[in-house]
Amino acid sequence: MFDPLDLYTPDEIQVEPLQFDLAEKELEELSSQQQRDGTLANVDEKESDDDDTIIDNLDLPSVRYAPPEVILCILVLLRPNRQVNFNQETGKDKSVLEICESHGLEPDLLKRLLGWYTEEWPNKRLNSLKKICNKIPMLRFMVSKELLLSYYTSVLKKYNNCCGFNDETVQQLLKELSSRISENCGRTAQPSIIRYFELKNLTNAIPLYEPSLTADNLGWKTWGSSLILSQLVVDHLLTTNLNFAANSDTKQIKVLELGAGTGLVGLSWALKWRELHGTDNIEIFVTDLPEIVTNLKKNVSLNNLQDFVQAETLDWTNPQSFIDKFGHENEFDIILVADPIYSPQHPEWVVNMISKFLAPSGTCHLEIPLRAKYAREREVLKLLLLENNFKVVEEGHSEGMDDWGVVKYLYRQIVRN
Ligand SMILES: C[S@@+](CC[C@H](N)C(=O)[O-])C[C@H]1O[C@@H](n2cnc3c(N)ncnc32)[C@H](O)[C@@H]1O
Incomplete structure (x- = not known):
């Protein structure tokens, strides 16, 4: 399995949410303008809009x-669709x-492309808005990566460093082009994205910002373990009769996610909890290193959880600053941890965190990928848990996806002896 853990170099966070500002009215006008155009209407009568002729790279503009x-x-039409799970x-x-x-x-841009395919370089397979909008994006699945890359590089050859093309359109073209090329180079080379996670038993998809992985900030990507653990804890919330009932007004439930990264597990837990019980009597912390927390806060807001979930720094090598600020030593009823073990020090740090923060009757949900390289660290983790008087009350293996394919995972539910 390709392991991207050593590949990054530091850089600034760059999160660019998709800008979209297109009025429905403008599009309707554009479609009816097409209808009014005699030549086009005639062509469209013969070549129905539902025409399912396949196009290929040769249909792309010269x-x-x-x-x-x-x-x-x-290039805009070839942008990837939204990523889900x-x-x-x-x-x-x-x-x-x-x-x-x-x-x-933008409608003007689309209008210009339609003009190209109807007047300047007539192409019956692409002579309507509907055909253009449905067929061009499909090229990403129909044409080989190599052919698309070869188209992109020919565009780059023409426009890169070309002094006659200094206008805004060319600048936009080059920006879009570099994204299309980098999207073909795997997750570690991609620009920032918003990824959506859909879980069974959770009403809405969870959007998460993932900045470009230009630094060694592993928490800027959502990892496969967190998807598996999120589904487990959402199901757990549904099926388990928690002894700390949400409607008890005496007890406040405290939840802590360690090394939360983009926050998927803690946010899934919070969203399901809110669906089931509202937001009273609950305190949720999603935590990570300071350089990760900025993006984590964005994800809390993106999911409209800012009144309910706190994104804070909790460095496993210096938990005291978290304790000084919030207290809560040995007080968390639930601790969530996904994919925290990828260096020799991690098992000790993680077990220390669980020891320090788990309430006497609390439960820790841990999910780890079975990376061949870290078998020893997993063994050390198991021994340290035993040595620190923890027991595993539930354990399970599963398979799931990450950006580079199928990965095997191990789940452990841990409590104090
Ligand atoms: C492989 S990522 C997993 C992120 C997230 N749990 C997920 O599964 O998507 C490991 C996470 O542990 C965090 N981490 C590593 N060392 C840490 C430390 N000393 N203190 C707190 N977090 C740490 C990283 O910043 C990163 O977010």
């Missing part, structure tokens, strides 16, 4: 002859409006 705005529109949605037919919304596509 890099040599097409103007930059036409190429730019193609480490997979990308494959193409279902969508309306022009849906495609424009999901790709952040």
